[in-house]
Every structure is written in C-alpha cells, then in structure tokens.
Amino acid sequence: MMTREDYLMITERYRQGVYVKDIAAELGVTPKTVSRALKRGSEPPKRPKRRPRKLDPFTDQIDGMLRDGIWNAAVILREIRKAGYTGGITQLRDYIHPKRALRPDAGVVRYETPPGQQMQHDWCERWLLIGDVRQKVYIAVNVLGYSRHLHAMGMPSLDANHTYEVIVAALEAFGGVPGSVLVDNQASAVLDWQDGRPRFNPRFRQLAAHYGFTPRACRPRRAKTKGKVERMVRYISDNALAGEPAFDSFDDLNAYLATWCQTVANQRTLRELGESVSARFAHERELLGPLPRSRYDTAYHSTRAVSLDAYISVRGVRYSVPGHLAQQRVSVRQTLDGEIEIRDLAGHPVAHHRLATDGERFVTVAEHHACLWDQVRVQTRDLGYYTEVL
Numbered sequence: 278m279m280t281r282e283d284y285l286m287i288t289e290r291y292r293q294g295v296y297v298k299d300i301a302a303e304l305g306v307t308p309k310t311v312s313r314a315l316k317r318g319s320e321p322p323k324r325p326k327r328r329p330r331k332l333d334p335f336t337d338q339i340d341g342m343l344r345d346g347i348w349n350a351a352v353i354l355r356e357i358r359k360a361g362y363t364g365g366i367t368q369l370r371d372y373i374h375p376k377r378a379l380r381p382d383a384g385v386v387r388y389e390t391p392p393g394q395q396m397q398h399d400w401c402e403r404w405l406l407i408g409d410v411r412q413k414v415y416i417a418v419n420v421l422g423y424s425r426h427l428h429a430m431g432m433p434s435l436d437a438n439h440t441y442e443v444i445v446a447a448l449e450a451f452g453g454v455p456g457s458v459l460v461d462n463q464a465s466a467v468l469d470w471q472d473g474r475p476r477f478n479p480r481f482r483q484l485a486a487h488y489g490f491t492p493r494a495c496r497p498r499r500a501k502t503k504g505k506v507e508r509m510v511r512y513i514s515d516n517a518l519a520g521e522p523a524f525d526s527f528d529d530l531n532a533y534l535a536t537w538c539q540t541v542a543n544q545r546t547l548r549e550l551g552e553s554v555s556a557r558f559a560h561e562r563e564l565l566g567p568l569p570r571s572r573y574d575t576a577y578h579s580t581r582a583v584s585l586d587a588y589i590s591v592r593g594v595r596y597s598v599p600g601h602l603a604q605q606r607v608s609v610r611q612t613l614d615g616e617i618e619i620r621d622l623a624g625h626p627v628a629h630h631r632l633a634t635d636g637e638r639f640v641t642v643a644e645h646h647a648c649l650w651d652q653v654r655v656q657t658r659d660l661g662y663y664t665e666v667l
Contacts, residue, residue: 352519437465597640
C-alpha cells in the first residue's frame with residue numbers, strides 16, 4: 278500500500294522532470310499507480326477497518342471441518358450453531374467460497390442420461406450407534422441419473438439378498454423402473470468379466486427380468502464412471518450422517534434417511550443444471566416403466582432335514598416343526614426382517630416362527646409335537662397289583 282512518503286517522493290521526482298515509468302521503477306510499482314497518485318493529488322485514503330462479523334469466532338472450527346473434507350455449508354452451519362453461532366448461511370458461504378479452489382479434486386466424471394434411462398447403485402459403510410451398540414452399517418445409495426432423485430437405506434449386510442432388497446425398495450420409492458441399473462462389480466451383481474463383458478449373477482439377471490430393466494456394470498477399476506451415485510455417497514456421509522447420529526433400530530435409521538431424502542436431498546437445486554431435483558424428478562417419473570404386479574422375493578431359501586424329535590436348525594437355533602415330518606426334508610424361507618416360514622416338499626406351509634434373539638437355543642410350538650407324545654404309550658396299573666406281587 279502506498280504511504281504518504283511514497284506520494285511526496287512521486288510529486289518531487291515528477292517536479293524534477295523524471296518520467297513516470299522511471300519513478301515507478303524506483304518505487305517498485307506500476308506506472309499506472311504513479312499516474313493515479315499524481316491525478317489524485319494526495320496519498321491514497323486509508324481503508325476503513327473491517328467490522329467484526331458474527332462468523333469470526335468460528336473460523337478456526339470451520340477451517341478444521343474443511344480440512345476434514347466437510348464442505349457442505351448446511352452441515353457446517355449446523356455444527357457452528359451448536360457452538361453458539363447466530364448468523365445466517367450467506368455469511369458462511371461467502372467465507373467458504375474462495376477456499377473451494379483448494380478443495381481436493383475427487384476426479385468424478387458425471388455422464389448425463391435422458392430421463393427414465395438409468396439408475397445408479399452403490400454402497401457406503403459407516404459406524405453408527407444402533408440400539409446403543411456401535412456397529413458397521415451398510416448404506417445403500419440409489420440415484421436416478423437424470424433427476425438425481427435419491428433413495429438411501431441402511432442394512433446390516435450387503436450380501437445378495439440385501440442388495441436386491443434395497444434395489445427393489447428404491448424402485449418402489451421412485452414409483453417406476455428405469456431402463457437400466459448401473460452397478461459396481463460386487464459379487465451379488467457381477468460374477469466376473471470375460472472377453473471384456475460382465476458375467477452377471479443369475480439372480481441379479483432374474484431380478485432385472487422381473488422388473489424389466491437392463492443390468493449394466495462399471496468396468497473394473499473404473500467405478501467413477503457412475504459419478505452421480507459416487508457423489509451422493511459422499512453427500513450422505515457429509516450431511517445426513519455427519520457426526521455419527523444414534524438410532525434405536527434399523528427401522529429408526531431408515532425412517533430418518535427417508536425423511537432426509539424427502540426434505541433435504543430431493544429438495545436441493547442442481548447448480549450445474551440450474552434446476553431443482555424435484556422439478557426434474559416430476560418429469561422423469563412420467564418416463565419410468567411400470568412396477569410389476571408381484572414383488573421380487575428377496576428372502577433366503579434353503580432346505581433342512583427334520584430331526585427325530587421334529588426340529589430343524591437355522592443359524593444354530595432349533596425350531597419345531599409338526600411331528601409327522603420327523604426324518605423328512607422341508608423347505609425354509611427366511612425374510613430379511615426375521616420371519617421364518619417352513620413348508621413341506623409339496624409346498625404346503627407347516628410352521629411359522631420369528632427369528633430367535635437374546636441367546637435362545639430352542640423355539641418350540643407345543644402343538645407341533647402332540648403326535649409324538651401320543652405315540653408314547655405308558656402302562657398304568659392299579660396299586661393292588663404291587664400288593665399281590667409282594
């Protein structure tokens with residue numbers, strides 16, 4: 278900044294006939310700066326001191342969150358308000374904006390797709406408190422390519438059955454079926470690649486045929502080609518699940534995620550497109566295919582041998598079945614929400630149980646074993662018989 282002494286030197290040297298460019302060289306400034314000083318006729322006016330902002334006491338906290346990779350202004354606002362900030366989000370965004378140039382480039386490439394053409398599917402993992410137990414939770418993330426309409430759901434596992442369940446739940450939430458579903462190379466969807474083409478899991482193909490979408494997979498080591506869902510994975514972690522919130526159960530978690538998607542994620546404006554998610558989804562929903570009449574069965578299916586005492590074993594727990602099926606085989610259907618349905622090999626339902634919890638080892642319905650007790654014959658005698666024997 279030019280000082281009074283600098284201005285006095287400029288006027289004196291100019292009075293002596295020194296060229297403007299030579300004066301500028303002596304001071305280490307540009308000729309324009311010297312010319313402006315001569316035209317102004319005085320040194321530059323002092324800049325007024327910046328008024329303190331409500332945000333100033335929280336800038337260290339904000340910078341720390343930015344270093345941790347949290348750039349979402351709404352999340353940062355929520356955290357600094359907990360610390361006492363009373364200002365608005367505009368002041369916060371003005372502070373963050375010039376720093377975005379320093380944000381590490383995630384290198385995600387997004388490809389635009391026509392409405393109704395594609396859904397992208399992925400998972401993220403988070404440690405959360407579920408019922409006072411800190412555990413790893415798998416969050417399924419499904420996003421429509423055109424509108425960016427989001428569906429998220431937490432699961433205790435990401436095996437094939439849970440993968441198919443969250444895809445079905447997303448299609449039901451969207452109210453229709455896109456032309457294709459793009460997945461990563463998880464075994465529940467892609468077994469391997471042969472001659473440059475994915476070999477899909479037969480059950481995933483069955484799911485696709487049931488709903489009428491085309492299965493598609495990212496090439497190995499090129500998962501970022503599904504950039505929209507990759508971005509949503511980070512968005513959920515930085516916004517919905519920032520600070521590791523606690524939940525009473527998975528039902529509680531999923532109710533929270535559904536509300537967050539409806540009121541936050543699917544209400545945002547897409548700056549790169551200049552439209553809101555809700556407006557684009559209103560158009561895309563009309564171009565989705567219809568849902569089938571029946572829901573795809575995502576339950577676990579198996580067969581079990583019935584023991585002599587009319588029990589079957591599921592996950593180390595013994596469940597009763599009707600006694601007449603002892604030493605036969607039965608089919609077992611176990612839903613993801615813990616219902617166990619047992620059928621004989623003719624397909625007739627014979628028993629129903631709730632998956633055992635709290636260390637139970639036996640689950641018994643007394644009526645199941647009534648016929649076994651009927652087969653036990655105990656001879657009864659009058660007490661006079663023993664008198665005669667003696």
